[in-house]
Amino acid sequence: MFRVHPSTCPDSTFPPQMQEMNYGCGTTVHPAELSQEPTVLYVGIGGGLEALQFAYFARRAGGVIAVDPVPAMRMAAARNLEIAGQLNSWFDPSFVEIQAGNALSLPVADAAVDVVAQNCLFNIFEPDDLSQALQEAFRVLKPGGRLLMSDPIATAPIPPHLQQDDRLRAMCLSGALPYETYVEKIVHAGFGQVEIRARRPYRLLDTQTYDLPVPLLLESLDSVAFKVPVPPDGACIFTGKTAIYTGSESMLDDQAGHILQRGIPASICDKTAAKFARDNPDDILITASTWHYSGGGCC
Template sequence: MSYLETTHNVYKEAALTPDVGLCCTTNPVWELPGLKIPKIMQEMNYGCGSTVHARDLTNNPKMLYVGVGGGMELLQLAYFNRQKEGVIGVDVVDEMLEASRKNFIEAEKLNPWFKKEFVTLKKGNALNLPVPDNSIDVAAQNCLFNIFKSEDLKKAIAEMYRVLKPHGRLVMSDPTCEQPMNDALRNDDRLRALCLSGSLPIAEYVKMLTDAGFGTIEIRARKPYRVLAPKHYATDKLIYIESIEVAAIKDPMPEDGPCIFTGKTAIYFGDNPFVDDKKGHILLQNQPLAICEKTAAALASLNRDDIFISESTYHYDGGGCC
């Protein structure tokens, strides 16, 4: 049995019998005016963060969500769109698609604004999406891509890139791990399906996205997730796993490489406004400016004693230098 077949079976079981906290952390449910999440959707929330960000969802974007779970994030996305077929949900597991259809009937009862035709559910594989090229404004996946092994992960990211419109964005949440994992963990297909042993270091995860062509990367959150302890897992040392929330934007690739925001900030404390003639960056006195990794390196190379550059916070909410 392949690792993808194991994953399919795990989520078939989770669709037929909801398993609260099956593979991931339980996250706070968005409290939005007039939005009520059915309890069954919360119980089937198999994600490790949130991919629903209001600033991504203005002007009625066409949205795609891959790996539907119980439909909770599809409902949240539809809240911002409210148009027939405004949101597409894709999943390879028939039972998960059927469970979501039933859950949307419950959502209609609780939410007068919601109609189940706002969401189109399609049977499909993340490695071969049933969606046309350049047709999606916002694509999302939550705790899915970490399941894929390297070559399949490249295919899944390339598919998301293909379906996005220019300047469209891929919003994701996945577990990451900075420590090496042994082969016993990496080759345990069930642990991979449970969103544990497929966790990558953040730098490797980001490189996968930029190699696919995404010109701007935003790391929006980095949070504690799980611990693999020797007494429970095939490891002789404790392994700490985090989850991150990331947006990869289909901007053109700059000549000097991608703009990667990891939560660094520049603060200028000189006497007059600082203007970087080469890049056009303007630093006002004691006004923090979010900067990408390239800008941080360029400013640091100036060796000025009136510019402070913070370490990466791995939290970025826009308004940056690029």
């Protein structure tokens, strides 16, 4: 369970039952992506916790559309949001519009929302369904819109006997993809820029319980994918790398949009990092991924 950080939504009170129903592995609520009162589509409402957090930034009737296929979940979330309305003077339950629907066929028109978000939902899908869910998110986003996701990823491929266990998949333990495959699917859906907000340990699958030759670590990955065209030379993936020019001049201009001042780290995407490492190995130091990036980079 991921607890709400108080600084995300200052002066807010979250009903205990809402927090108890939050089984996300991270968070999709990144204030930097929620300026100018966006319209948010939240897929898989859960107890309504993140829908309430998104409403903090939207603050208007229907500013958040929460979709879930399970009637009992929709009813429980609606009750929790009514309680939240009693606890928070800024919130009105009309801010969150709860609809029946699922991630594979979203009940929203093309290019209708600024943000799509999901927490610990897409990892339960089989690969083909995951691709369809990502394509649906891409469809409903406006140009330049953002897909905010938090999912478990695997540090090694998960064996077939665990992937085929429906109970473990529903518990968010066996559907996790390796990082490279996860990001590849996002890009294949059409997203031209992906930024990693956080990457942290999530669960350890031990050898005895899960019949594994060695323990397998799952990590939680928070990401933001932008509906922008994929550049001809590939998508821009930001993982917290920086480039530091170490040459004799005061700066370096690669004539491709990257200007580096000597001795000052500049955020770059992984694609640019690989190019610099190949073309300027003696003059540019490339730092390792921090797996924490919040914008302002080279591309």
